[in-house]
Amino acid sequence: MTATTPTRPRALIVDDEAPARAELRYLLTELGQVQVVGEATNGEEALLLLGSLDYDLVLLDVRMPGGSGLEVAAALRTLPRRPQVIFTTAYPDHAVDAFDLAAADYLVKPFDADRLRRATARALAHLDAPETARPTAQHATAPVRGDRDVEPLARIPVPKDGRTVLVDGASIVYASAARGYSYLKLADERLLVSYSLNELERRLRGHFFRTHRSYLVNLDHVRELVPDFQGSLVVVMADRQRSRVEVSRRHARELRRRLGI
Incomplete structure (x- = not known):
C-alpha cells in the first residue's frame, strides 16, 4: 500500500x-x-x-x-x-x-x-x-497605579538591519520627539522610529504620560521626581543612564496624581 x-x-x-x-x-x-x-x-x-x-x-x-x-x-x-x-x-x-x-x-x-x-x-x-x-499587536501587562481598566501595551515594530524588531511597550523607558520621527529609549539603547510622538502616545496610551510636548514617559520606569530651580519638575528615569526628562508646569500636577503622590 x-x-x-x-x-x-x-x-x-x-x-x-x-x-x-x-x-x-x-x-x-x-x-x-x-x-x-x-x-x-x-x-x-x-x-x-x-x-x-x-x-x-x-x-x-x-x-x-x-x-x-x-x-x-x-x-x-x-x-x-x-x-x-x-x-x-x-x-x-x-x-x-x-x-x-x-x-x-x-x-x-x-x-x-x-x-x-x-x-x-x-x-x-x-x-x-x-x-x-494568534499573533496580535498587543499583550497584557499590569496596570499603572491610579488608573483603572488600562489597555494592554502595544508592541512597537522597529526596522533594524533589514528586519523588523518588535519592541515591547513595557521595555520603553521614554520616547522623545525628533522632527517627525521619535526616539525610543530602552534600558541601554536608543532606537529611531518613523512615526511621531503623537502616534506613539495613541498606541501606548494609559501606561505612558506626556510630560512635555517633546517627551512621553513610561510611568513604570519613573525613579525620582526632582523640583528644578524654576519650580517645575524633572523626572529621573530608571534606565542605565538615569536620564532626566523635563516636565512642563501644566503637566506636573497630573503627573503627581498619576503616580499617587
Missing part, C-alpha cells in the same frame, strides 16, 4: 513586480515549507484568488495598484478561515499598520532565505491556532 504524501500548506504571492515574485517563489521552493499555488500582481487579483481557493499563507507587498496589501489583509478578516499573512515590502514605515492587522511578520526587502524561513515557520505555527491565540 502506498503511503500518502502530506500536502504542504498552500501559499499565494502578491507583488506587482515580476522579478520580486520570481525571487520569492524561488526562495519558497528551495525552503520547501509551502507550495506556491498562486500569484497575483495587485490587490484586486489577490482578492479574486483568495475567494476561489483556501490559502494557508499569503505573502503581500504593501504598495500595489488595485488595492494595497494592507487593504487586502483587512479584507481577509471576513474569510471563514483566515490565512496567515507575511508582508514583504521595501517600505518599513507601514509596519505598525501591518501588525495592527495581526500579520505574522513584516519583512523589509532585501531579506535572505533564513529570514524568510523563520517568518514562514512562525506563520505556519499559528495557522490552526484559535483566533485568540
Whole structure:
C-alpha cells in the first residue's frame, strides 16, 4: 500500500513586480515549507484568488495598484478561515499598520532565505491556532497605579538591519520627539522610529504620560521626581543612564496624581 504524501500548506504571492515574485517563489521552493499555488500582481487579483481557493499563507507587498496589501489583509478578516499573512515590502514605515492587522511578520526587502524561513515557520505555527491565540499587536501587562481598566501595551515594530524588531511597550523607558520621527529609549539603547510622538502616545496610551510636548514617559520606569530651580519638575528615569526628562508646569500636577503622590 502506498503511503500518502502530506500536502504542504498552500501559499499565494502578491507583488506587482515580476522579478520580486520570481525571487520569492524561488526562495519558497528551495525552503520547501509551502507550495506556491498562486500569484497575483495587485490587490484586486489577490482578492479574486483568495475567494476561489483556501490559502494557508499569503505573502503581500504593501504598495500595489488595485488595492494595497494592507487593504487586502483587512479584507481577509471576513474569510471563514483566515490565512496567515507575511508582508514583504521595501517600505518599513507601514509596519505598525501591518501588525495592527495581526500579520505574522513584516519583512523589509532585501531579506535572505533564513529570514524568510523563520517568518514562514512562525506563520505556519499559528495557522490552526484559535483566533485568540494568534499573533496580535498587543499583550497584557499590569496596570499603572491610579488608573483603572488600562489597555494592554502595544508592541512597537522597529526596522533594524533589514528586519523588523518588535519592541515591547513595557521595555520603553521614554520616547522623545525628533522632527517627525521619535526616539525610543530602552534600558541601554536608543532606537529611531518613523512615526511621531503623537502616534506613539495613541498606541501606548494609559501606561505612558506626556510630560512635555517633546517627551512621553513610561510611568513604570519613573525613579525620582526632582523640583528644578524654576519650580517645575524633572523626572529621573530608571534606565542605565538615569536620564532626566523635563516636565512642563501644566503637566506636573497630573503627573503627581498619576503616580499617587
